[in-house]
Amino acid sequence: RHAFWETQPVGQFQEDDGSGWEDGLVATGPIDANQRVEDVRKEPYNLPTNFEWCTCDVDSAEMIEEIYNLLTNNYVEDDDNMFRFDYSVSFLRWALKPPRYFKSWHVGVRAKSSRKLVAFITGVPAKIRVENQLVPMAEINFLCVHKKLRAKRLAPVLIKEVTRRVQSEDIWQAAYTAGVVIPKPIATCQYWHRSLNPKKLIDVGFSRLAPRMTMSRTIKLYHLPTETKSPGFRQTERRDIPAVTALLTDYLAQFKVAPLFSEDDVAHQLMPIKDVVNSYVVEDPKTKQITDMCSFYTLPSTVIGNENYKVLKAAYSYYNVAKKTPLLQLMNDALIMAKRENYDVFNALDIMENQRFLKELKFGPGDGHLHYYLYNFRVHGVLKPPELGLVLL
Ligand code: MYA
Numbered sequence: 001r002h003a004f005w006e007t008q009p010v011g012q013f014q015e016d017d018g019s020g021w022e023d024g025l026v027a028t029g030p031i032d033a034n035q036r037v038e039d040v041r042k043e044p045y046n047l048p049t050n051f052e053w054c055t056c057d058v059d060s061a062e063m064i065e066e067i068y069n070l071l072t073n074n075y076v077e078d079d080d081n082m083f084r085f086d087y088s089v090s091f092l093r094w095a096l097k098p099p100r101y102f103k104s105w106h107v108g109v110r111a112k113s114s115r116k117l118v119a120f121i122t123g124v125p126a127k128i129r130v131e132n133q134l135v136p137m138a139e140i141n142f143l144c145v146h147k148k149l150r151a152k153r154l155a156p157v158l159i160k161e162v163t164r165r166v167q168s169e170d171i172w173q174a175a176y177t178a179g180v181v182i183p184k185p186i187a188t189c190q191y192w193h194r195s196l197n198p199k200k201l202i203d204v205g206f207s208r209l210a211p212r213m214t215m216s217r218t219i220k221l222y223h224l225p226t227e228t229k230s231p232g233f234r235q236t237e238r239r240d241i242p243a244v245t246a247l248l249t250d251y252l253a254q255f256k257v258a259p260l261f262s263e264d265d266v267a268h269q270l271m272p273i274k275d276v277v278n279s280y281v282v283e284d285p286k287t288k289q290i291t292d293m294c295s296f297y298t299l300p301s302t303v304i305g306n307e308n309y310k311v312l313k314a315a316y317s318y319y320n321v322a323k324k325t326p327l328l329q330l331m332n333d334a335l336i337m338a339k340r341e342n343y344d345v346f347n348a349l350d351i352m353e354n355q356r357f358l359k360e361l362k363f364g365p366g367d368g369h370l371h372y373y374l375y376n377f378r379v380h381g382v383l384k385p386p387e388l389g390l391v392l393l
């Protein structure tokens with residue numbers, strides 16, 4: 001059934017380790033023991049004859065443009081092929097260059113004759129806590145094979161090659177998400193969507209007019225004020241990073257799977273970058289303490305084959321901590337900021353405490369699911385979305 005994934009150190013469906021224990025009782029931890037770095041294969045895996053490996057330099061304007069073009073035309077689409085993720089050049093640079101990133105983990109495949117970039121996969125380093133174990137991992141993302149080269153078993157070669165390059169840095173575990181089911185999800189989450197520009201969303205087929213609703217009633221339903229409500233709500237600044245790190249670290253401790261961020265990680269992931277990541281704090285007007293934070297990242301989608309619109313501007317909920325401000329009010333302020341900046345829709349997964357605000361803030365369930373995976377790390381049973389404290393870009 002899964003000729004490739006059956007050979008990999010990942011949870012298998014209907015697994016029986018022969019111990020007589022039920023799956024739910026197998027200890028959380030690595031599936032395979034760590035090898036020695038010296039024993040990691042030194043030669044890149046073999047590609048079909050007309051292709052060759054390249055390490056992508058995301059600082060090169062030409063290279064990042066090639067990556068952008070590959071992804072914009074060939075990356076993830078929804079089930080009905082109406083929308084395709086359109087990660088921007090500045091987003092890709094940000095996502096691929098966190099503190100201590102490895103250039104060797106930005107892996108491309110070129111056609112030998114034309115030099116064209118035809119496939120891609122990336123890793124970035126992260127410290128992920130799984131229950132009480134802190135594990136150095138690679139976050140794997142942007143796996144893409146050109147549409148004309150699909151179903152030729154190139155993806156397993158890309159995955160094995162990035163695995164080799166990760167292991168060469170003495171890292172033996174990875175975290176990744178995908179829209180498809182493969183062995184074996186640690187959790188299955190759902191996307192929820194909050195209309196900000198309902199007329200455009202309906203025009204492009206992203207959403208539909210609800211029964212017995214008119215366009216003007218729909219616009220009124222999703223209307224938002226222009227001013228945020230929380231006193232002291234403002235953009236995150238460099239001087240806030242120690243307080244934001246403390247707030248986030250304390251908050252993420254409650255989830256079964258969550259990243260451990262250092263101050264430099266938080267500065268990278270949460271300092272605002274125009275059209276890439278927005279982040280806000282609530283500074284108590286009296287005490288000047290940072291009591292709350294919220295954030296979203298920008299991931300537009302190409303609208304495939306529409307006369308009137310080329311892209312959908314989407315905000316994705318990132319990390320939010322409501323310690324003093326009510327969560328509903330904090331997230332409503334995030335919606336207000338996204339509306340002010342002309343986003344068409346605000347998306348969120350049902351992870352962390354998001355289920356506490358989704359329905360009340362008029363998010364509706366989407367038709368897409370996101371499955372979370374770990375490589376070479378066993379988690380017993382299946383986690384519920386609220387047990388996840390990790391957002392991958
Ligand atoms: S998820 C986003 C993935 N990208 C897209 O969906 C973009 C559009 N699609 C494509 O570009 C292609 O369809 C892709 C597959 C490239 C996805 N994750 O070459 P094939 C398995 C893992 O003939 P193609 C993201 O970026 C499939 O089950 N495996 O197929 C996270 C089958 O194996 P098996 C996948 O369609 C990526 C085999 O590939 C995925 O031409 C995390 C078929 O290969 C998928 N999304 O190409 C990667 N889709 O027979 C894993 C298909 O066994 C990282 N497959 O069922 C693992 C950790 C590595 C680091 C470890 C360090 C220690």
Ligand code: JJ1
Nearest residue numbers: 077078079080177178179191193206207364365366367368
């Ligand atoms: O965006 C998604 N679905 C939309 C559009 C559906 C178009 C037809 N297929 C959707 N819209 C309904 C919104 C509506 C607004 C008013 C309230 C009620 C709801 O459901 C979906 C997510 O739902 N997106 C995708 O399917 C894209 C792929 C998701 C998997 C991503 C894999 C990521 C890989 C990462 O590393």
